Amino acid sequence: MNQLIVDIKKKSFSTGADSQELTVLKNLSFELSDTEFVCLIGPSGCGKTTLLNIIAGLDDDFNGSININSGHHAVPPSYVFQSPRLLPWRTVLENIQLAINDHDSLPLITHILQQLGLGNNLHSYPNHLSLGMQRRVSLARAFCTPSNLLLMDEPFVSLDQAIARKARELLLSLWREQPRNILFVTHDLDEAYTLADRILFLSNAPTRIIDDIKITLPRAERSENQVSAFKEQLRTNHPALQAFL
């Protein structure tokens, strides 16, 4: 049983000199349970990263509550940031070991790195790897932590199409092997459609959830034709989502 319950009443920033309050998130609530893969999609600047930071516990200046129920042990969510955020002065292996705080899990780390095609790079420094490889290391770091919730903030942005597709496949196969709830932020509806069990559509700031759409079609059958069909269906049944199509 693992569950994430997000219930944010209000999150605001005070802006600059005149100390005006800018409300970013308002009455935003949703739940994830039992190894769900949920994509969050919304216009840029609507506070998606703010939302993830709140869930990750990096920002506790808000009204509302975040509950992560993960059964017996409380492990913080793991987080894949928009940029890889690896320590450049530590090797790939050291980066992962520092994050999981446990030096006995070498077999697991090696296994995951091999899955991601980084089996020969355990002792490389991040700056000696390509950006795509660095992103895979940060993915490996997230999956090596025994957490029940994985937060991902547009992790495949700025990768070219072919590499991004490969990265998504790797993500799904890792997820099947190490199931957990995933909350995946993206601005790309096609990407969301290929990955998600559910898509949450966010409004402009002050951000709330406009719509919550379940995708029942198995992932293997989600071809390009299906994406267009899905969009067509959204257009007719959910006129509020026009801006996303």
Place this chain on the structure above:
Amino acid sequence: MPRSSFLNSTLSLGLMLLIWQLTASTINSPVLPSPLLVFNNLLNAIQTGELPRHLGITLYRLTISFFLAMFLGTAIGLILGRHKELNLFFDSWLIILLNVPALVTIILCYIWFGLVETAAIVAVVINKLPNVIVTIREGARNLDTQLLEMASAYRFSPASTLFHVILPQLYPYIMASARTGLALIWKIILVVEMLGRSDGMGFQIHLFFQLFDITSILAYTVSFIIIIQLIEVAILKPLDQRSQRWK
């Protein structure tokens, strides 16, 4: 190109020695002894054990005050760099410390603590400390917040965050203040020894000044310069190279 840089410094040092030799033989006066004379004097001072003893004592004081100043300066600089209010509050203290003449701190330390070893070391540390603080504070202000966020998302322990996230970023600043610090401490420590100690390089040089023994003054200076070069080549450069592996 280590070979050509070695050749370069040999040639340049050779030229300096040549100019020294020429000037010495032209003016032919005890005020400027020739390099050979100074070298003989140096060998002699090493053989009698006088030079190693005083050099050893000075090096011992240098080591202690250097590490004290670096340790305290890094800690304080890091705290001031990360806390705006504290920094605003203590900034004026720092400016005062930076601008008090070295001689004044030395004399005050001797008056307050007496002519003892502690006073000497404290005087050197106080002179060096503000420079370290200012340099490290600059580094601490420029820490990468993205990496700090990552460390906090993955619940790094405070020690892990310090040793794996913060200190590696401060490393260039620490090295810079170590280099300038070494040079500054050398200069101050001699004055400290001259004013209130009965051993060490500063005391000896003061003694030679009273005896008007210029050859010995130069011999001691040369031994000094050699030690500094050794520290640079044997300690600082390898440290630099080791820390650059990841680049």
